[in-house]
Amino acid sequence: xxxxxxxxxxxxxxxxxxxxxxxxxxxxxxxxxxxxxxxxxxxxxxxxxxxxxxxxxxxxxxxxxxxxxxxxxxxxxxxxxxxxxxxxxxxxxxxxxxxxxxxxxxxx
Amino acid sequence: xxxxxxxxxxxxxxxxxxxxxxxxxxxxxxxxxxxxxxxxxxxxxxxxxxxxxxxxxxxxxxxxxxxxxxxxxxxxxxxxxxxxxxxxxxxxxxxxxxxxxxxxxxxxxxxxxxxxxxxxxx
Numbered sequence: 001x002x003x004x005x006x007x008x009x010x011x012x013x014x015x016x017x018x019x020x021x022x023x024x025x026x027x028x029x030x031x032x033x034x035x036x037x038x039x040x041x042x043x044x045x046x047x048x049x050x051x052x053x054x055x056x057x058x059x060x061x062x063x064x065x066x067x068x069x070x071x072x073x074x075x076x077x078x079x080x081x082x083x084x085x086x087x088x089x090x091x092x093x094x095x096x097x098x099x100x101x102x103x104x105x106x107x108x
Numbered sequence: 109x110x111x112x113x114x115x116x117x118x119x120x121x122x123x124x125x126x127x128x129x130x131x132x133x134x135x136x137x138x139x140x141x142x143x144x145x146x147x148x149x150x151x152x153x154x155x156x157x158x159x160x161x162x163x164x165x166x167x168x169x170x171x172x173x174x175x176x177x178x179x180x181x182x183x184x185x186x187x188x189x190x191x192x193x194x195x196x197x198x199x200x201x202x203x204x205x206x207x208x209x210x211x212x213x214x215x216x217x218x219x220x221x222x223x224x225x226x227x228x229x230x
């Protein structure tokens with residue numbers, strides 16, 4: 001089992017807001033980064049650090065953190081946001097990195 | 109423009125050693141804060157972080173696989189090599205190399221290769 005825990009699946013109605021969470025002890029000390037992966041494609045970074053978006057990522061994606069939980073929020077979800085989402089942060093030793101188990105987002 | 113590309117065998121036999129090469133361009137692995145890492149994904153399953161080598165040759169490994177992994181770099185060739193010993197069918201996965209920038213409180217795996225599928229079978 002992963003040191004970062006994510007809900008396996010989440011759904012959202014088109015245009016509504018959805019929050020995807022990631023829990024882990026390391027998140028008390030380190031921010032998570034978030035990755036979107038569509039079938040057959042390599043992951044894409046969508047959020048890193050406190051709440052930073054790489055160039056080209058829509059501003060409907062945002063990140064936050066509280067205690068041992070990091071969250072990725074999509075405000076006004078679009079059909080093209082349907083994908084798997086993974087969080088990543090330090091492992092419990094603080095020396096390496098680990099991914100969460102992933103959340104499959106369905107846009108209804 | 110940063111690009112990375114994985115190369116290596118597509119099929120290995122159980123107990124063999126896998127050697128994968130990541131050839132990159134658009135950045136230098138001599139730049140402070142920069143690393144190149146490896147991540148894998150078994151078919152239909154989650155991403156798994158494997159290893160990372162930093163600009164200063166610091167190396168980090170997944171604790172569960174540390175005994176089987178070695179990561180090295182050749183800065184002059186812009187290449188990073190991952191070896192994994194004693195391959196098993198459960199190691200069948202798409203292996204990605206990626207550019208990882210590490211900050212004091214976070215990191216960003218901001219560029220990924222296309223991935224290479226490695227199948228372990230006799």
